Amino acid sequence: MKQLVLEDGTVFVGEGFGSDRETIGEVVFNTGMTGYQEVISDPSYCGQLITFTYPLVGNYGINRDDFETVNPSALGVIVKEHCEFPSNFRNEETLDEFLKAKQIPGISGIDTRKLTKIIRQHGTMKAMITTVDRPVTEAIKILEDTKLATDQVKQVSTVKPYVVPGRGQRIVLMDFGMKHGILREFTKRHCHVTVVPYDTTAEEILRLKPDGVMLSNGPGDPKSVPEAIDTIRQLFGTVPIFGICLGHQLIALASGADTSKMKFGHRGINQPVKDLRTGRTYMTSQNHGYAVDLESLQTTKMDLTQVSLNDETVEGLLHKDYPVFSVQYHPESSPGPEDTAHLFDEFLEMITIQQEQKKKEDLSCLSVQI
Numbered sequence: 147m148k149q150l151v152l153e154d155g156t157v158f159v160g161e162g163f164g165s166d167r168e169t170i171g172e173v174v175f176n177t178g179m180t181g182y183q184e185v186i187s188d189p190s191y192c193g194q195l196i197t198f199t200y201p202l203v204g205n206y207g208i209n210r211d212d213f214e215t216v217n218p219s220a221l222g223v224i225v226k227e228h229c230e231f232p233s234n235f236r237n238e239e240t241l242d243e244f245l246k247a248k249q250i251p252g253i254s255g256i257d258t259r260k261l262t263k264i265i266r267q268h269g270t271m272k273a274m275i276t277t278v279d280r281p282v283t284e285a286i287k288i289l290e291d292t293k294l295a296t297d298q299v300k301q302v303s304t305v306k307p308y309v310v311p312g313r314g315q316r317i318v319l320m321d322f323g324m325k326h327g328i329l330r331e332f333t334k335r336h337c338h339v340t341v342v343p344y345d346t347t348a349e350e351i352l353r354l355k356p357d358g359v360m361l362s363n364g365p366g367d368p369k370s371v372p373e374a375i376d377t378i379r380q381l382f383g384t385v386p387i388f389g390i391c392l393g394h395q396l397i398a399l400a401s402g403a404d405t406s407k408m409k410f411g412h413r414g415i416n417q418p419v420k421d422l423r424t425g426r427t428y429m430t431s432q433n434h435g436y437a438v439d440l441e442s443l444q445t446t447k448m449d450l451t452q453v454s455l456n457d458e459t460v461e462g463l464l465h466k467d468y469p470v471f472s473v474q475y476h477p478e479s480s481p482g483p484e485d486t487a488h489l490f491d492e493f494l495e496m497i498t499i500q501q502e503q504k505k506k507e508d509l510s511c512l513s514v515q516i
């Protein structure tokens with residue numbers, strides 16, 4: 147027997163799978179009907195307990211291809227039913243075996259529809275997955291006394307820079323908890339990628355002579371990495387920049403806008419987003435609990451380019467003067483629709499245009515000298 151205890155005193159009793167260790171985190175829900183392996187291994191879930199609203203999880207097992215990081219940092223998996231006998235040609239191990247190996251607790255037999263309704267009404271909150279049967283008041287006290295970590299980016303970012311070599315454009319990728327999917331999109335396009343820690347300075351980045359800088363997704367509150375906000379501000383105007391999710395929020399903060407915590411966030415793979423420039427709607431993959439405040443953009447140099455059709459929150463930004471743009475959703479999908487993968491091509495085109503402009507400027511300087 148295992149229990150899921152919420153901060154508001156609700157107790158769900160279920161069966162345990164995965165690790166038996168007790169964990170406390172922020173309970174959130176993901177509405178994707180597939181892609182549990184990518185979700186569980188997405189570093190942006192660091193410190194969170196993931197509720198899957200789709201009722202059967204684990205039915206195609208765990209494979210060697212779909213990881214978004216080597217060591218997942220989610221703190222728990224909450225499901226209605228987990229499949230013990232997966233069937234798929236790529237299957238390597240069961241979800242239970244995987245969670246045990248990675249020390250992540252799972253709880254099944256939960257009315258995830260009821261749990262999701264509670265989260266939607268109350269907002270995300272602290273919760274505990276435990277095998278210990280203690281009085282509810284005691285469990286609530288423990289939850290109240292537990293301060294959730296705020297250094298998640300530091301926990302999941304690479305400690306040292308490393309290179310994924312290629313012969314194409316040179317990209318510096320700031321790793322705030324990068325999903326492998328982002329790297330996959332650049333290697334597919336033959337880029338030479340240098341992945342650097344979250345606290346790398348602008349000077350160190352520019353010394354690498356990048357053609358473009360990519361700001362990755364990542365866990366937690368964007369305001370908890372002020373050093374990265376400073377770095378990004380210094381990079382504006384020096385090199386083309388593309389930000390995804392946490393990277394998008396950091397670009398907004400660096401430009402003087404504000405972010406705030408949403409009630410229960412967006413986590414799923416069919417989130418509709420409208421591009422205000424073309425009128426086109428895209429289905430997007432999302433996982434975020436914070437959002438850029440719309441009004442706060444007014445005094446900045448950022449133009450609103452895309453909005454969520456579910457709640458009209460900010461989904462895309464473009465700098466008025468510099469080649470800097472960002473999206474709140476995940477164009478790398480993994481998991482989810484690939485409708486917006488063209489953004490990686492647009493970033494590389496932005497870089498090429500920038501390079502051609504610079505060449506022209508250099509040539510005109512030269513002709514003036516002659």
Ligand SMILES: NC(=O)CC[C@H](N)C(=O)O
Pocket residue numbers: 190362363364365366367368390391392393433434435436437
């Ligand atoms: N996937 C992400 O990058 C998430 C960004 C941020 N941690 C949020 O929850 O809003």
